[in-house]
Amino acid sequence: MSQYFFQQLVNGLSLGSLYALVAIGFSMIYGIVRLINFAHGDLVMIGAFSTLAMITLGVPWPLILVFVLAIGAMAGMVIESVAFRPIRGAPQVTGFIATLAVSIVIQNSALMLLTGQQRNFVFPAFMRQRISLGGVNAALTDLVIIGLTLVLITCLFFIVYRTRLGTAMRATAENLMAARLMGVAVNRTILAAFAIGSALAAVAGLFWGGKFGQIDPLLGFVPGLKAFVACVIGGVGSIGGAMLGGYILGLAEVLFVGLLPQELSGYRDAFVFLLLIVILLVKPSGLFVRHVEDRA
C-alpha cells in the first residue's frame, strides 16, 4: 500500500469519524422527537472551547475526555428542556425554527463571550507525532480519533440495543403513545437521547480542534450541516445509517481533494453536496433504510 493512499485513507476515516459522531446524535434526536436540530453543530463548538479551557487549566487528558462528554450531555439536556420541550407537539416547522434560534443564541453568546478571533488549539506533543506502521506512517492524532470514535460508537450501540434505556428510546422513537402506555417517562427518555447525542458531538469538537488546530465560535456550522448530509445519505433516523453516512462523507471529501486538480480542491463542499443530490436521486430514503414510515 502506498504511503499516499494510506495517508488519504487515514485522513478520510478520521474526518469521517468526526462527521459520524455528530451525525449519530443528529439522527438520534430526529428519530425520537422528529426535530431537524440545526443547533446540534454548535455542541461541537461547545466541546472544542470546553477542551481549550481545560487544556489552559492543565486538566489531564483522560479527564478532559470525560469532562467534555459530561459538558456536552449537560448542554444538550439544558437545550432540550429550555428550548424544545415547551414546543413539543407543535408543527414541525415551529421546531425547525426553534433549533435555528437556539443555534443563533449559542453562536452569538459565544461571540460575545469569546470574540470572533480564531484561537490556536494544540494537542500535546506526543499526540502530534507521526508513527509508522509497516512502511507507511500516519499522524497519531488521526489514529486516536479513529480509535476513540470506534470505542464510543461501540458503547453507544451497546446502550441503544442492549439496555433497558436503549430499548425504551427505540420504542419511544417508533411510537410515542405506546411507549407512554408502557409506563415510559418519555420526557426523561427524550432527555437521555439529547444527552447522549450531544455528548458525542462535544467529543467531536475536541477532535475537531486537535485535527485542525484552530477554533472559533462559528465552527459548529459546517459539522452541523455535514452531519445533516451524512444522516440524509444514511437514511434519517437510523443510527447505523448516520454512522456509515458520516464515514462515506469523510472518505468522499478526502477523495475529491486527492483526485481533483489543485485548482478545484477548494470546491470540495460543492462536490459533497453534488454527491448528496446524486444519492437522493437514486435512493431518496437514504442508502441504508429499506422503507420509510412517516409517523403521523
Next chain:
Amino acid sequence: MLEVSGLNVFRGATHVLKDVAFEVARGELAALIGANGAGKSTTLLALSGLLRPRSGQAVMRADGQEVDLTRASTEKIVRSGLIHCPEGRQIFQSLTVAENLAMGGYIRTDKAEIAAAMDEVYALFPILKERASLAAGSLSGGEQMMLAIGRALLAAPKLLLLDEPSLGLAPKVVETIFDVIARLKAQGVTILLIEQNAVMALEIADRAYVMENGRIVLSGTGRSLAGNDRVRQSYLGVPL
C-alpha cells in the same frame, strides 16, 4: 375498582364524551359496546391519562391506594396497575417480539418475575416464543394482537383495558383471543373490554354498557343486554 362519573372529554372543539358514568367492580369483566365513533376508545384514552377530561371524575382503587385518573400522569397510572392495550395494537414494529414483551414489563424491576411473566405469555401464545427474536413488524395481524395482549400482561395488570382485540382478525384467532380473555378473568384480572363484536363481548361480560354518541345509554348484566330488544336490533343484527 374503577368509578367514572360525569366525565366530559373534548377532542379539539368536539364534545366527544358527555357526562359518561360507569363502574367496574374488582374481578369483573365489563364490556363497553357501541358503534364506530361512539366514544369508546376516547373513554379508554381518558382513563389512561392520554387525554385530559374537561370535567368529571375517574378513580381507580387497587390495593388500598386510590388514583385520580383525571390528574395522574400516564406513567403513574400505568405503575398503579391500569394497563391499556390500545386500538390498532400499536406494537413496536422495529423491535423484536422479545423486546416488545420486555417493554411491557418496563415498569417492573425484578428480573426473575419478568422472566416468569414472559414464560407465562409464551405458554399462552406459543407462536410468540417461536418468533421471539424476529422484528414484531414481520408478524401476521393475529400474532401482532397476541403480542399486544402479551405485552400488556407483562405489566401484571390489575385493571386491563382492551380496545377492540378482535378487530380485523380471522374467526379462529378471535376465538383464541377470547379464550385468553376468559382465562385472565378467571385469574382475577379486572377487565374493561371494548368491542364491536357485541355478541362475543356480551357472552363473557359480567356487566355491559352501551355507548351512543358519547353517552352511556344502556347498562346491565351481559346477559340482560344480550336479551334487550334495542341492543339485539342495533348491535346483534337481530331483526325485530
